Amino acid sequence: QSVLTQPPSASGTPGQRVTIFCSGSSSNIGGNTVNWYQQLPGTAPKLLIYTNNKRPSGVPDRFSGSKSGTSASLAISGLQSEDEADYYCAAWDDTLNGPDYVFGTGTKVTVL
Amino acid sequence: QVQLQESGPGLVKPSQTLSLTCSVSGGSISGGDYYWTWIRQPPGKGLEWIGYIYYSGSTSYSPSLKSRVTISRDTSKNQFSLRLNSVTAADTAVYYCARGLGSSSPLDRWGQGTLVTVSS
Numbered sequence: 001q002s003v004l005t006q007p008p009s010a011s012g013t014p015g016q017r018v019t020i021f022c023s024g025s026s027s028n029i030g031g032n033t034v035n036w037y038q039q040l041p042g043t044a045p046k047l048l049i050y051t052n053n054k055r056p057s058g059v060p061d062r063f064s065g066s067k068s069g070t071s072a073s074l075a076i077s078g079l080q081s082e083d084e085a086d087y088y089c090a091a092w093d094d095t096l097n098g099p100d101y102v103f104g105t106g107t108k109v110t111v112l
Numbered sequence: 113q114v115q116l117q118e119s120g121p122g123l124v125k126p127s128q129t130l131s132l133t134c135s136v137s138g139g140s141i142s143g144g145d146y147y148w149t150w151i152r153q154p155p156g157k158g159l160e161w162i163g164y165i166y167y168s169g170s171t172s173y174s175p176s177l178k179s180r181v182t183i184s185r186d187t188s189k190n191q192f193s194l195r196l197n198s199v200t201a202a203d204t205a206v207y208y209c210a211r212g213l214g215s216s217s218p219l220d221r222w223g224q225g226t227l228v229t230v231s232s
Contacts, residue, residue: 002158035218037159044208044225045159050218088159092216097175101149101161101217 003028004089004104011110012079020107022072022089028102032092034072036065037103039086048087049074076109084111114139116209116223124203124230130196134209134223141190142167147212148192149219150183152205160205164212165192199230 005023012018024030036049047056049065052072062083064075072091076083089104120132134148141148150162163173165183173181177196185192196203206227210219 033216035216037219044222045219046222047218047220050213050220051216056218056220090159090161095175098178099172100175103159103161106158 002105003093003102004091006087006089006104006107008105009108009110011112012076013112014079014081016079017075017077018079018109019076020074020087020089020109022074022104024070024072024091024093026070027095028070028091028093029067029072030070031094034065034067035090036063036072036074037088037090039088041085045088079111081111084109114211114221116211116221118207118209118223118226120226120228122227122229124199124228125232126200126230127198130194130199130203130228130230132194132207132209132226132228133191134193136190136192136211140187141165141185141192142169142187145214147217148183148185149210149212149217150194151208151210151219152203153208153225154202154205162194162196162207164217201230204228204230 033051037045038048039045052067053065087107093100093102115137117135147164149164180197182195206225208225209223211221
């Protein structure tokens with residue numbers, strides 16, 4: 001049971017904007033930075049956004065991230081067919097039993 | 113360009129120990145502010161962080177797996193390894209090794225993953 005909650009699915013038509021939200025708490029998103037990963041079918045995850053809103057080299061600027069309080073969001077503008085994938089948020093969680101790097105429950109994005 | 117590759121048995125019997133190795137090329141596991149990390153993903157499910165070994169050799173483990181996990185390294189071979197004791201069917205997953213960068217540890221390089229099935 002992940003401590004970071006995401007909607008199980010999201011969808012849009014090509015060219016639309018899709019936003020995925022990630023809800024946490026003060027021990028994780030509220031006090032630490034958020035990273036986002038994209039997992040295409042049958043492949044390893046790929047870093048999409050780091051430190052809340054930074055894009056690694058090679059990631060299109062259609063992808064953007066933000067954080068506010070204990071929630072974060074990933075926006076995909078100008079949705080393309082190749083964006084159909086699972087998306088996971090992640091952050092450090094400062095638990096009573098020690099630090100834990102937690103992933104969100106994941107959101108499957110479908111391009112209609 | 114750093115590349116990671118997992119290797120190890122694809123089938124482990126219940127109660128035994130799962131052992132995997134991650135071979136790293138294109139960069140040293142004992143240099144730089146990197147966290148050499150293991151993550152797993154049960155079939156059809158989400159991602160779970162297992163732990164890391166820092167470039168200095170220090171380790172950190174998921175609280176939920178801490179009692180069963182050991183991550184070690186062989187700097188001469190530029191490899192790091194995962195041992196998970198007393199496995200059950202719930203440990204069946206694709207296991208990934210990855211590189212974490214800096215204190216917030218975004219995982220910027222991943223291996224392709226290897227499926228480990230726990231079954232008698």
